[in-house]
Amino acid sequence: MxxxxxxxxxxxxxxxxxxxxxxxxxxxxxxxxxxxxxxxxxxxxxxxxxxxxxxxxxxxxxxxxxxxxxxxxxxxxxxxxxxxxxxxxxxxxxxxxxxxxxxxxxxxxxFTADGRLVPLSKNDLSNQIGVSTVALTSDGWMLLLHQGMGSRSSPGLVAPSGSGSLEPKDIIGTTRLSEAVSTGMERELREELGLLTPAMRKIPMETTVLGFARWLDKGGKPEFYGTTRINAAMSDLDLRIHESELDYVGRHEPISPADVARLLAGERFGALGLGAPSVPLEMCLGLIVSR
Known part of the structure; x- marks a missing residue:
């Protein structure tokens, strides 16, 4: 794709x-x-x-x-x-x-000599797992962000609500792949949206893992994409850029319910005039629309 x-x-x-x-x-x-x-x-x-x-x-x-x-x-x-x-x-x-x-x-x-991807078990690369999720609030807002210029992946592009790497701590206590991946997605989302205060941590979320791909431009690294429902209204969220994310998050980009409806109807993100989408954002939106 x-x-x-x-x-x-x-x-x-x-x-x-x-x-x-x-x-x-x-x-x-x-x-x-x-x-x-x-x-x-x-x-x-x-x-x-x-x-x-x-x-x-x-x-x-x-x-x-x-x-x-x-x-x-x-x-x-x-x-x-x-x-x-x-x-x-x-x-x-x-x-x-x-x-x-x-x-x-x-x-x-x-790649093999005939242009096929070498299996992950044989390519000798790190195959670090990427996780990305797009969040929707209970009143229909979509929360995206502009990737900071210090980010190695997609600097300056519009990115999902949370996008980063799966960590071993996300797997602890889980026995299912989808559960581990959704845990990593929610951790990245909370970090990048700044939902880290005690009050914000109490807000429940529900994440669904939608799909998987290998990103050729990033060495065929494995990537998982999903969507997260935040069980709170937009006005109840205290969005902020945490000190640890200053190099990686340029600014947050809330998408109004009317524009969300356009995206869910299949309109391309570029039509909103908010900037160019990253690969993970395109993949998340495509999978949400196709469900």
């Missing part, structure tokens, strides 16, 4: 089988030798850029492809710096200080 700002690979049969058992492995992801060799240079270049050095947070990676027939799926802990030196190098060749040749190129990790 081609979006305005990227391309993803989808599967309707997989989307119908997301409620399956999940287990988190103890053994963390380890970079293959060719990528481990260039990781210090990758991180050094990142630190020399306009943003602050990235935090080496602990995320969750997908260790194997989702079988449309269902069955247990295995996740593994992944460090963010390992994703920077693997999945996020998609489309780039890393050269040594001399013009002699390429020292690392993830293309062979990602």
């Amino acid at each position: 081609r979006c305005a700002r990227g391309t993803v690979v989808t599967s309707r049969s997989i989307d119908r089988s997301l409620d399956r058992p999940v287990v988190l492995a103890e053994q963390p992801y380890v970079l293959p030798p060719d990528l481990a060799a260039i990781q210090p240079e990758v991180l050094a270049l990142d630190r020399s850029g306009p943003g602050a050095p990235s935090f080496n947070g602990l995320n969750a990676g997908l260790s194997e492809d989702l079988d449309p027939a269902g069955g247990e799926i295995r996740l593994q802990p992944v460090r963010y710096f390992d994703t920077m030196a693997s999945t996020y190098l998609a489309g780039e060749q890393w050269r040594t200080g001399t013009p002699a040749g390429v020292s690392a190129d993830i293309t062979h990790h990602l």
